Amino acid sequence: MQAPSVVIAAELQRKIDNKTKPLGALGELESIAFQLGKIQQTLTPDVSKPKMIVFAADHGVVAQGISLFPQEVTPQMVMNFLMGGAAVSVFCAQHNVPLRVVDVGVNAELDAHPLLGSRKVAFASKDFSQQAAMTTEQLEQALQAGVDEANLAIDDGVNLLMFGEMGIGNTCVSSCMMTALIGVSAIDSAGRGTGLDSAGVSHKAQVIEQALQRAEQETGQIMADWSAQTLAEQVGGFEILAMAGAMLQSAQRQTAFVVDGFICSVALLFAQKVAPNVRDYAIFAHQSNEKAHKVLLDHLQAEPMLSLDLRLGEGSGAILAYPLMNSACVFLNKMASFESAGVSGAP
Numbered sequence: 001m002q003a004p005s006v007v008i009a010a011e012l013q014r015k016i017d018n019k020t021k022p023l024g025a026l027g028e029l030e031s032i033a034f035q036l037g038k039i040q041q042t043l044t045p046d047v048s049k050p051k052m053i054v055f056a057a058d059h060g061v062v063a064q065g066i067s068l069f070p071q072e073v074t075p076q077m078v079m080n081f082l083m084g085g086a087a088v089s090v091f092c093a094q095h096n097v098p099l100r101v102v103d104v105g106v107n108a109e110l111d112a113h114p115l116l117g118s119r120k121v122a123f124a125s126k127d128f129s130q131q132a133a134m135t136t137e138q139l140e141q142a143l144q145a146g147v148d149e150a151n152l153a154i155d156d157g158v159n160l161l162m163f164g165e166m167g168i169g170n171t172c173v174s175s176c177m178m179t180a181l182i183g184v185s186a187i188d189s190a191g192r193g194t195g196l197d198s199a200g201v202s203h204k205a206q207v208i209e210q211a212l213q214r215a216e217q218e219t220g221q222i223m224a225d226w227s228a229q230t231l232a233e234q235v236g237g238f239e240i241l242a243m244a245g246a247m248l249q250s251a252q253r254q255t256a257f258v259v260d261g262f263i264c265s266v267a268l269l270f271a272q273k274v275a276p277n278v279r280d281y282a283i284f285a286h287q288s289n290e291k292a293h294k295v296l297l298d299h300l301q302a303e304p305m306l307s308l309d310l311r312l313g314e315g316s317g318a319i320l321a322y323p324l325m326n327s328a329c330v331f332l333n334k335m336a337s338f339e340s341a342g343v344s345g346a347p
């Protein structure tokens with residue numbers, strides 16, 4: 001995968017700087033405009049054809065009591081997305097952004113629906129505190145589900161992909177993957193998720209430690225030496241891997257994508273292990289209230305657009321940041337330059 005060419009960078013920066021404003025006065029909007037221009041290789045970037053894809057799956061590790069909510073909530077929320085009642089549904093409707101929900105491992109049979117993609121890999125991953133989360137074949141299927149979804153969207157002309165997720169227990173899975181990927185302790189990677197108290201968070205950290213010890217024993221390797229494949233098989237989750245696959249394919253096709261909260265950021269961290277350049281195509285929407293998200297964003301050297309104390313997932317932060325990305329394009333495409341407006345003080 002190629003990094004975006006920097007040939008256009010100087011010209012883009014000059015265009016941004018010549019708009020009728022003091023140098024740098026549009027702050028982070030300028031960085032977003034610059035990044036979108038670079039990804040799309042144009043001085044007139046455009047995000048007028050966005051799409052939100054929410055990947056949903058269940059996780060065997062919920063058997064260890066690591067979430068406040070029961071597993072049935074995953075299919076129930078999928079129905080809520082499809083019926084238009086979830087946060088991501090109403091915000092997507094507000095901004096006219098098409099929403100698609102993709103089942104990659106929900107522990108229920110789901111009826112066909114026009115907004116639902118059926119790419120079920122299994123009825124939930126296995127409990128990774130006891131055994132590997134998935135087989136190699138399942139891992140490949142989950143990644144491919146994301147690749148296929150990104151291709152469908154981009155073939156249809158989508159120029160900005162937003163990813164979200166739904167899966168009871170997936171903050172535990174994400175924390176475990178984060179610990180395996182960057183070596184922070186489970187105490188630091190585990191957080192409240194849907195609302196655990198501090199005893200619940202300690203228990204969650206213990207489950208993560210136990211899972212990683214089991215996996216190190218079973219693979220005969222310390223986690224720092226795991227390949228991306230081993231890591232995903234041992235402690236991955238289907239919707240997280242599908243998001244990673246979609247991110248990798250988005251980048252491969254030079255299409256910008258929006259990273260939502262903690263779980264989505266872990267998907268990017270994993271994708272980066274597969275192909276480091278994927279990071280260049282990622283726009284970070286917000287900093288979640290999940291405690292490890294800040295640590296992870298710092299690790300990724302990412303400066304998200306918003307910090308609203310959200311801890312919902314679903315792509316809710318991504319869709320809330322969308323109007324700002326649109327504004328970044330609008331200022332670059334429509335604002336007058338010092339020269340065209342006859343304003344003095346051009347840089």
Ligand SMILES: O=C(O)c1ccc[n+]([C@@H]2O[C@H](COP(=O)([O-])O)[C@@H](O)[C@H]2O)c1
Pocket residue numbers: 066067068069165166167168169170171172192193194195260261262263264288289290293310311312313314
């Ligand atoms: O995106 C985030 O930062 C985020 C933080 C906390 C919770 N969530 C959502 O809550 C669910 C997982 O929480 P839990 O406690 O069941 O692991 C899952 O459906 C996520 O979308 C999402």
Ligand SMILES: Cc1cc2nc[nH]c2cc1C
Pocket residue numbers: 069073077165166167194312313314
């Ligand atoms: C109600 C509910 C909605 C969600 N949306 C994303 N994760 C969620 C978890 C719960 C519990």
